[in-house]
Amino acid sequence: MTPSDYVASSLLIFGTLFFFAGTVGLLRFPDVYTRLHALTKSDNVGLGLVIAGLAVQAESWFVVGKLLLIWLLVLLAGASVAHLIAKGAMRRGVQMWKR
Amino acid sequence: MQTIYFTLGSFLLLTLGAGIWRALRGPTAADRMLAVQLFGTTAVATTLLLAEAFGNAALRDVALVFALLAAVTAVAFVRRAWPGEEVECDSE
Amino acid sequence: MEALTLLQWTFDSLIGLGLMWLAWRALASPQLFRAVVLFVAFGLLMALAWVRLDAPDIALAEVAIGAGLTGALLLAALARLTTAEKAHNEADQSGKRNHAVRTSRWFPAALLLMVAAGLAYSVLSIPPSSAGLSVEVAANLDISGVSNPVTAVLLNFRGYDTLLEILVLLLALLGVWSLGGSPSQRAAPAGPVLDTLARVLTPVLILLAAYFLWVGAHAPGGAFQAGAVLGAAGVLLLLAGWRPHPGFMQLPLRLVLVAGPGLFLVTALFTVVMGRHLLEYPPERARILIVILETAEALSIGTTLAALFRGERPQEKERQ
Numbered sequence: 001m002t003p004s005d006y007v008a009s010s011l012l013i014f015g016t017l018f019f020f021a022g023t024v025g026l027l028r029f030p031d032v033y034t035r036l037h038a039l040t041k042s043d044n045v046g047l048g049l050v051i052a053g054l055a056v057q058a059e060s061w062f063v064v065g066k067l068l069l070i071w072l073l074v075l076l077a078g079a080s081v082a083h084l085i086a087k088g089a090m091r092r093g094v095q096m097w098k099r
Numbered sequence: 100m101q102t103i104y105f106t107l108g109s110f111l112l113l114t115l116g117a118g119i120w121r122a123l124r125g126p127t128a129a130d131r132m133l134a135v136q137l138f139g140t141t142a143v144a145t146t147l148l149l150a151e152a153f154g155n156a157a158l159r160d161v162a163l164v165f166a167l168l169a170a171v172t173a174v175a176f177v178r179r180a181w182p183g184e185e186v187e188c189d190s191e
Numbered sequence: 192m193e194a195l196t197l198l199q200w201t202f203d204s205l206i207g208l209g210l211m212w213l214a215w216r217a218l219a220s221p222q223l224f225r226a227v228v229l230f231v232a233f234g235l236l237m238a239l240a241w242v243r244l245d246a247p248d249i250a251l252a253e254v255a256i257g258a259g260l261t262g263a264l265l266l267a268a269l270a271r272l273t274t275a276e277k278a279h280n281e282a283d284q285s286g287k288r289n290h291a292v293r294t295s296r297w298f299p300a301a302l303l304l305m306v307a308a309g310l311a312y313s314v315l316s317i318p319p320s321s322a323g324l325s326v327e328v329a330a331n332l333d334i335s336g337v338s339n340p341v342t343a344v345l346l347n348f349r350g351y352d353t354l355l356e357i358l359v360l361l362l363a364l365l366g367v368w369s370l371g372g373s374p375s376q377r378a379a380p381a382g383p384v385l386d387t388l389a390r391v392l393t394p395v396l397i398l399l400a401a402y403f404l405w406v407g408a409h410a411p412g413g414a415f416q417a418g419a420v421l422g423a424a425g426v427l428l429l430l431a432g433w434r435p436h437p438g439f440m441q442l443p444l445r446l447v448l449v450a451g452p453g454l455f456l457v458t459a460l461f462t463v464v465m466g467r468h469l470l471e472y473p474p475e476r477a478r479i480l481i482v483i484l485e486t487a488e489a490l491s492i493g494t495t496l497a498a499l500f501r502g503e504r505p506q507e508k509e510r511q
Contacts, residue, residue: 009100016111027117036133046144047144073167080387106198109198112209122229142238170388172231174385174427175430
């Protein structure tokens with residue numbers, strides 16, 4: 001394994017850990033709004049780290065650009081959809097969790 | 100590297116399975132929609148890993164379409180299919 | 192067993208078992224909404240299965256049509272069902288409860304098991320390393336006009352199947368249009384977030400469709416994938432509250448819908464009239480013919496899918 005392999009592997013493993021954290025949040029958090037937080041933020045960071053790890057091994061700058069484009073689009077779509085779901089839930093009277 | 104790709108891919112599939120539990124369980128409809136969001140992002144990550152594992156550059160296009168179409172489905176849910184009455188709330 | 196093969200087996204079994212579990216839960220869900228969500232998840236996992244099998248063309252079609260657009264169509268249909276049910280329940284106050292008729296389930300179960308056993312037998316008796324028709328396709332690839340074997344098969348060697356599929360799609364739209372109107376739904380105006388999302392994603396989707404159309408000649412892509420992405424752009428616009436110009440909805444819309452299948456039919460007739468077999472392109476014209484046909488297909492498919500999502504037949508203009 002070359003050094004770039006090590007760097008890529010560690011980035012990929014960290015990314016997957018973030019995905020795991022997001023799913024744990026999805027399962028354990030008490031209401032829709034907190035679950036949205038866990039899912040969107042954690043999954044997008046995880047995806048970013050995975051893409052960084054893949055970009056290290058990419059064969060050309062074109063591929064790096066394509067990977068970055070995918071990440072940016074997922075960020076945009078994820079954030080917008082999270083906002084829409086949260087606003088919709090609030091409009092429909094889903095209560096926020098209070099301690 | 101191949102072992103890493105497939106290990107991480109399997110791990111991501113397991114997190115997917117755990118997320119489906121939320122889709123089955125989630126008390127409100129929004130919780131179920133969250134599962135589709137989870138699916139979209141995890142599928143993008145898994146597809147990109149497999150694209151690298153197989154060396155098939157076309158699979159990255161598939162990842163792009165995954166991301167965009169999951170977003171369109173989520174918007175369709177929010178604007179059309181969300182059960183329940185909308186009440187105007189003053190705090191935006 | 193070597194570690195990598197074991198890992199690949201784990202991956203494959205996770206996908207396979209996940210598919211079966213999702214299918215079971217989707218079918219067994221008492222609430223329709225939950226069933227639709229699980230069905231969309233099933234479609235996404237199926238697309239992942241195609242990715243695992245290293246089949247980008249099919250994966251593209253499955254994501255775009257099977258998961259994304261079918262999910263949106265089912266959600267829209269569910270919304271109409273709920274509105275219609277509410278209106279019906281308000282009108283009919285007799286308080287009858289719907290009883291599910293409980294017939295025996297053993298006979299269908301036995302039938303399905305026999306079919307499954309037959310399928311398993313035929314799949315398992317395929318020789319593991321059979322090339323199928325890929326040898327013949329590869330041998331004839333240079334006269335087909337494209338270098339992507341999937342596109343060559345879809346648009347040239349088996350163009351007849353593609354023609355029928357496109358006609359079926361048009362027929363589905365005619366069926367939906369002939370069902371008449373649905374109870375109108377009041378939709379809140381789109382907020383700034385949805386508006387911006389639609390404004391950013393629509394050009395991206397259109398560009399992506401053009402990209403798939405162009406690249407389909409030598410890499411995974413093609414008319415169906417491009418058309419499905421265009422359809423998704425149309426669905427997104429409709430969801431964000433955009434309505435096309437009323438003048439477009441009469442003749443121009445119908446022209447666009449018919450352009451794809453119509454052009455294909457004209458080509459088929461032409462090849463027969465010129466004395467060749469049905470849809471046998473002259474090799475020197477094959478490439479340009481495929482490009483033209485694919486562009487027309489993509490436009491028609493995209494418009495048909497968006498029109499399917501909208502559901503209602505465009506109203507006749509009132510004549511004074």
